[in-house]
Amino acid sequence: MNKYQVVEDYLDELIPNPKCELDYFNDYSLLIAVMLSAQTKDSRVNEVTKVLFSKYKSLEELKNADYNDIKEIVMPLGNYTKKAFNIIEIARRISDEFNGVVPTDREILETFPGIGRKTVNVFFVEYLNIPAMPVDTHVERVSKRLGLVKGNASVLEIEKELMKNIKRENLGKRHLQLVLFGRYYCTAKRPQCDNCELSNMCKYK
Template identity: 50%
Template sequence: MNKQKSKEILDILKEIIENPKPELDFKNPYELIIAVVLSAQTTDKRVNIVTKDLFLKYPSSKDLACAEYSLVKEIISPLGLSSTKAKNIIALAQELEEKYNGIIPSDFDSLIALPGVGRKTANVVLALGFNIPAMPVDTHLYRMAVRLGYIRGDMDVVDAEIAYKKYIPKEEWTLAHHLFLLFGRYFCKALHPLCDNCKLKNYCKYKG
């Protein structure tokens, strides 16, 4: 990979993906961080259905911090992993109340120290919640990084994040995140990528 090649890839993605934006619904950093924690191993559409009820009942971390575990688990049960996720989001809300007076921190180290918050979630909160340049790497961004040659297949998600940041200008990190994520989700799928008419074919090491 090099910066020129990466720019060409991004330019093509900008043509393919019109109006790239997040598909998770949220109104503030509290709703965002909870929605992203809940989104593990499920779809954004499912999360949006569940969070509508969840945020109606628990509109702030103060409300969620005092929530009854069984009620939260029941509301989020359509998402799967509901026992762990319910425990995590209640613990997360409690820590936000105890340590940050309910204000979501806007620095990576504080975010990643919160219960249930990993590197990807922390980066999503920075990028979408605070407009701070960040490059969250989820399963789609990792796959795209390998297929398009940002990293080798034996490298990991942190390597992918470092590579994206190296070859993409900082002011485009968040946009690039949306573009790669949506392209991976709808075109360059894990099992059946739509390679026949793919405009990135010339850059791709995988090609179906």
């Protein structure tokens, strides 16, 4: 059995029904939540978006929001001044340029403030069910420790390697499993190696 199959079987056993831990209710709420999650825990983003989207209930309201008020709401998050600006600008662009619907073209989406390749990949795979592999810090760490990718691989190289080796129909599930495995088991500090069935193939010392 190849190493991908071993890892995927184990992840299916350990995390059979992975779910995205960011709360969202439609396309723009997911896009904004993912943008806000940069360098921040999902649970903290959820606390903020709960307040944000209950106060500003539409794109129209968000794009016309007072910057200082949005800034205050997102203050618990890192880099909040920029994130506050991004929220208003993203809402404005979706509302004014795309009839209130988040565009599904990668090149267009990556011109939105605060939206990079990883955010687009999350939006694609989570909301549109388009095959993609967002590589965050957890996916990178776990993939390198398990030798799924080279130790010096860049984020883009990791994305390509995982996309090449994981079946397209499984990418969404595998992405979530790798994130959750990294978040709760194979943590950056003190990973739970004693209970890990992948320890014999792991490069972590």
